[in-house]
C-alpha cells in the first residue's frame with residue numbers, strides 16, 4: 001500500500017507534529033473532501049474485485065453509457081475504463097469541485113478522454129431521462145440524500161439498466177480495524193445503512209428492484225504507523241465527527257489497543273468488508 005507521507009503532511013500542513021490539527025465542523029463535508037482531494041488516492045486502498053464483478057454483470061450490453069456518482073478523484077473511474085475498455089462513456093458526477101479537478105487530471109494523465117466531469121449533487125443529476133445503461137457509486141452513498149439519489153437513478157436509467165452501489169454496511173464497519181479498536185468509530189458513524197433499512201428505502205422507488213447483494217472481503221496487512229498515518233489524515237470522513245481533543249485521545253487509545261492486541265506492531269492484519277447492491281430498473 002503506497003503512502004506518500006510528504007504529500008499528506010503538505011495537505012494538512014502538519015510539519016513534524018503528528019497528533020492534533022484543526023477541528024473541522026462535522027457538517028462541512030465539502031471542505032473535508034476539498035482538503036483531502038489531492039491525497040485521496042494515496043490515502044485509500046483501491047480494490048479491483050468489485051470492478052470485475054461489475055464487468056461480469058454488464059458483459060452482454062452492447063452500449064456502455066454510464067455515470068459514476070460521488071466519483072471523487074476518479075480512482076475507480078480509471079479502473080472502470082481499464083476493465084471495461086473503449087466502449088465505455090462515463091459521466092463523472094460529484095458535488096466537490098476539487099475532487100473533479102483531481103479526477104480530470106488523473107484520467108487525462110492516463111490518456112482517457114471518454115468522460116465528462118460534472119459538478120452536481122446526487123439528488124439532482126444533470127442527465128437526460130432514460131439515457132444510461134448503468135450507474136455506479138463507490139463509498140459515497142452514506143453522504144447522499146438516499147431517496148433523492150435513488151429517484152434520480154430511476155429517472156436517468158434506461159429500462160433494464162443497472163445501478164451498482166458499493167458501500168460498507170454499519171455492521172461491517174463495526175468489524176473492521178477501526179470499528180474494533182478506534183474508540184467510538186462505530187457509534188459515531190451512523191450515516192451507513194444496514195441491509196434491511198436499505199431495502200425499505202429502495203421500496204419507495206417504484207421502478208427500482210434489488211436484483212442481488214454481493215459481499216466482498218479484502219485482506220489487509222499493514223504496520224501500526226501506517227494506520228496512525230491514515231487516521232491523522234482523516235482518510236475516513238468519520239474522523240471529522242470527533243472534536244479535536246476527543247480525536248487526539250481516541251487516537252492514543254487506538255494505538256494502545258493495537259499494540260495490546262497484536263504481537264508485532266509492524267504486522268497488523270484484518271479484513272475489510274464491503275457490500276455491493278445490484279439494482280435494476282423496470283426489468284422486462
Ligand SMILES: C[S@@+](CC[C@H](N)C(=O)[O-])C[C@H]1O[C@@H](n2cnc3c(N)ncnc32)[C@H](O)[C@@H]1O
Pocket residue numbers: 029033044069070071072073074075076093094095096099120121122123137138139140143144145
Ligand atoms: C468517500 S468519497 C468516495 C469517492 C470515490 N467514489 C472513491 O471511492 O474513491 C465520497 C465522494 O462523494 C462526494 N459527495 C458527497 N456527497 C455528495 C452529494 N450529495 N452529491 C454528489 N457527490 C457527493 C464527495 O465530494 C466525495 O468525492
